[in-house]
Amino acid sequence: MTDAATSIRVPRNSVADAALLADFLTMSEFGATPAGGVERQAATAEDGHTRAWFAQWLTARGFSVSYDRIGNMFGLYEFVPGAPYVLAGSHMDSQPRGGKYDGAYGVLAAAHAAQRLVQYYSTGAATPTFNIGVVNWFNEEGSRFKPSMMGSSVFAGKIELETALCATDPAGVTAQQALIDIGTISSNDVFGAGTGRSVACYAEIHIEQGRELDKGGITLGLVDKTWAANKYEISVIGAQAHTGATAMVDRQDALYGAALAVVAVRELAERYGEDLHTSCGQLTVYPNSPVVVAREVHMHLDLRSPSDTLLDEADAVLRQEFAMIELKADVHIERRYAHTWKGHTYQPEGVELSRQVAADLEVSQMLVQTRAGHDSTNMKDIVPSVMLFIPSVDGVSHAENEFTNNEDLVTGVDVLTETLARMLEGALNP
Template identity: 35%
Template sequence: MTQAITPAATAHALPRTDAQRLWNALMELARLGATPKGGVNRQALTDLDRQARDLFIDWCKAEGCTIRIDSIGNIFARRAGSEPHSPAVMTGSHIDTQPTGGKYDGCFGVLAGLEVIRTLNQHDIRTRAPIEVVAWTNEEGCRFSPCMMGSGVFAGQLGLDDMLGHTDADGIRVGQALDDIGYRGQDSVATSEIQAYFEAHIEQGPILEDTERTIGVVIGALGQRWFDLTLTGMEAHAGPTPMNLRKDALLGAAELTQAVNRIALEHAPHGRGTVGSLAVHPGSRNVIPGEVKMSIDLRHLTPEALIEMAHALERAIDEVCQRHGLEHTLTPTADFAPQYFEEECVSAIRQGAEALKLSHMDIVSGAGHDAIFIGRVAPAAMIFVPCENGISHNESEFASQSDLHDGCNVLLRAVVQAAGVDQQKEG
């Protein structure tokens, strides 16, 4: 009979992953789209993305994995288990990058999953449940919006036909781009096929480094509400127009930027508020701005607080516009509910870190990740490792080989704990 090993047995029986092999894979993948400053520009569904996908598939096939590609281009690489019809333990992330991205964001999670399979193969360890490594399509959302597109379609949170019709700045549709690189698949992969999902990732923030912890046990992710705000005043000559008679849209935008910051601080510790972009019209030094378009990003761990923050924003906009004689249009552009990860998956990660005697802490993700969508349809959790100075979405993004290795070893233990080991195979 086959029998799943216990968490304690897992810790002692499993080997360590190969730190150098994982690092070499990351560096080889990073050559595709390498930038002069040491980063990576490999945006979704470009030819560079095709090359990265091809390389990933070649590596997986070399390990005996079967490959499936669904209609949004997600790649599923499956290592068979002794119970092939059991739901799979899935792990992965994404390999597309920002225009000025780094080597580790997303790529670590995909290649850590591959390293788990390589380690199990190297040591001839057969799991009961299949293990599946996935590379999700267009997580970054920089060429095509929205972000987390592939996992969102897979999880039924985003409509396939709608997403295939989204266009980039040149008018190229997602569907056309998938066809151009040969990655519009026809395989059907169901959410019911997932027993558990684990995603390893760099933290993309400074908390682990600041607290000198190696592993972040991610218990959940902040909900997000995004808005586009247009403030409309009146262009006028900067000299003849008295201050008290102006309708300065940029002055209103400045006050609302402060209000967004204040609202987030009032909802500490999990409140976040960011104005990430401003477009000022007409943009002349001696003309009072008549229009400003700005983005607003609100985040929190609880749905109630996120709603309160949005209401506070609406009140601030009304007050500022009334005081400065402005009109406004507020358009919601994204609404992601907070995500609490499955306790059993979270516990498996915590136990893995403890078994390896790695310093760890519970942590909340402030960024969006594919695990958020997958966590709505299957048990899921995430593993964070530190990144230098908390920097990500930047060509200087860096994570140490040692930390990446530790995170991969925790992933191995969590995946095998969920998948179980075929005791007959083990002797």
């Protein structure tokens, strides 16, 4: 690595910063909600409009745009014919009434960083070893189709393509049909065997979705580890009955059983403190009538921990709690794993690379762990990967009042640009 004084490829540029912020405002108009967030769940019309706009943005700047068989969107620029690609990106889909920063900033940041590097290398100031690509992963949020991180999971070989394509939304529409409807799916892959393209390494920048950076007044988080997670699909089975006429002792109230399960999951978190996060994010009640005792409730629960061992212990405790709930509520509980991943570390050389970049750019930094899942948690298992965070004000995320200051947005792109430049020149692939 050269001295810091000569290693910065693209110094901060006020015109480029203004362009980033203007594009972010434009992107945030797609699926905009009155309260300042966005709603563009995966493969909805709003997601399709965002993808169409982004495709135009990329092609206007010399990138070729392609989709793969699970609807991942790639903007590719070739410096060296036949060389592998450095990929950077995140996702543009959102939660229902979600925030406009989550995921989408990472895709736009990658695009602006890539554009700056295309301009830099076109001057002949240096010669990259690899090509560069921007990626918008399909269905990272997992709100319309389950599981989450679907596009990158298929790409990394963790979910079968057909399993993902056959996933259905609450209306019964498959992921495949939804992607066909918005015209962003291909019958071919973009990377892998037979394509002539491979990935050398990956980078992602994201809002933190927590308060550590914001509390500490720190600009950049260097992600060195991801929490483990268990996500469950739960069915609580009871018996449908009349809410007035049926004696209390005779009831097999699925909603009562589900309520006990929600409380048990929350109390499980209280037992372990901040080393375990738990939630119930969704309940669907059948028949959902005001005068009928519920016969069935479908629920989605998750447990997350920095410790694989603790997560396994919490899983065992949860089984015991469910057994007691079955007896107390006279119901049957079916439990299925919807999505799981172990806690893993990011490659130390990637963390060190981003630390050096932050130091060279004089950006304050700290090590952080990600409690949330990200596409980089899949990518790090197949190629060297870097994950960066910028602050979320008050730690708010998955909500319309999610917010990150403009100064942090532009600084994040500066750091990502320099990180990608060093990756393009072989820093993670010696």
